[in-house]
Amino acid sequence: MSGLPSQPYKGAKDYYPEDMRVRNYIFTTWKRVVEGFGYEAYDAPLLEPLDLYTAKTGQEIVNEQTYQFVDRGGRTVAIRPEMTPSVSRMVAARRQELGYPARLYSLAQFMRYERPQRGREREFWQMNVDMFGADAVTSDAEIIIIADKLMRAFGADKKMYTIRINNRKMINLMMSEYLGLDVVQSQMMIKLFDRKDKLPREEFDEQARNIFGDEQHFEGMNKISKLLQASSMAELPRELLDSESVREVQELFTLLHESGVDNAAFDISLMRGFDYYTGMVFEVFDNHPDNNRAMFGGGRYDGLVGLFGVEPITTVGFAPGLTTMELFLEAHGLMPQLPSTTDVYVVTLGDVHKQARKLAQDLRDEGVRVALDSTGRKLDKQIKTAVKHKINYLLFVGEKEVDSGVYRLKDVLNETEQELSLERIVTTVKDRRRKQKQAVTPDPDDLGVDL
């Protein structure tokens, strides 16, 4: 025995059936919500030319955090670390025939060479949701409404999370017109705002003063404290309220409010990927004390499709991650009991294998998912196996049942038992399956989806 290590690659995870139940639950819930808004599935290659990423972001991130190699044909390729460049490429390639607005989503895995931490892995799964070719504020609103519905679809209530919203255009306006900063100063100030909650107040102030330089800092600091005090749009300094970008943000909040998104808050310190966002940015924050963090976010990035040498196409989107969603559901006690995909486990008593096999096949022909215990083991072992696999029903098949055509079907969870014919077994199981599906994934009608 040489003993090859059985653990998975660093930062990657094995998905056993119990893990897949969770993953499938989250994915199908996501799918149902975004498809309810008319988004259609797409996918892209796992590998892309490295250039696709260097063109978009800082060289440093690409070099340090992508898995890259030279293929046999000498091309430098990378395992995709995100979906946005790929989907932008796809849109650019068929820009004439997509039909706008184009609503697209994907469920895909990615790899980044990072230090694994809680909620952050090297291999991870995300859903990417993007709308192309729609620049009205209503599309910004739609994206945030979807993010909100995503949370509600898992049974989250508005106390459990907060949606924080800001706008890059508005920030740029504040930096240049209101605070009077040049481009370089603005960049520094934006980074500083982003780190506001991580710095002690004195250090924040000192760094802000440094950015202003000597002459302006007194007035500048005054204005900054006015900005930071604003917990809603209405509290912003009067000089700003008149601008177009501010009005746009106000309109966004009105739209959200009308759609029942009432836990969205304006947050001037929210910056998020300042390298390519061009308008609205938002983040969904987990309010649970054990898990206080930004879960996922997104925003408007109108410049990416244009990088492919075609006329720019406006884009707004977001991307929730599987692991963070899982941590959220666990922290808030929202993870349901997830049964096996197998409906029925056939337990055999005595020498009835042939008949049990036939019964199992008959049930399968009727659309029931059946696993047959063909081991001939003792009753308790057979039952234990079914329970371990979280299978909903046990079906006892012995000589008595074979003779009568009436079988004992046991509901494992409720520990109730019925004597049923084959037809009744089929309807009982399917009925239960339908109810369970509704309980685990609420009907889209209950989500209050409209826009």
Add this chain to the structure above:
RNA sequence: GCGAACGUAGCUCAGUUGGUUAGAGCGCUGGUCUGUGGAUCCGGAGGUCGUGGGUUCAAGCCCCAUCGUUCGCCCCA
């Protein structure tokens, strides 16, 4: 990339100032039972203490390195 903690059976963990053959619960397995046993009772297997060096008469325990996990920083496209 930086700082810190942890790593003992499949899982959760105990293991005295370094001192004989390293323990428990759960799980697994065999029997009991022989149509609900998913229980009870009785038995059993399973660990080169993450790995490799070192100190020592003696290392699960001390030292170094390495791998992995976790937490914080950086970053988070």
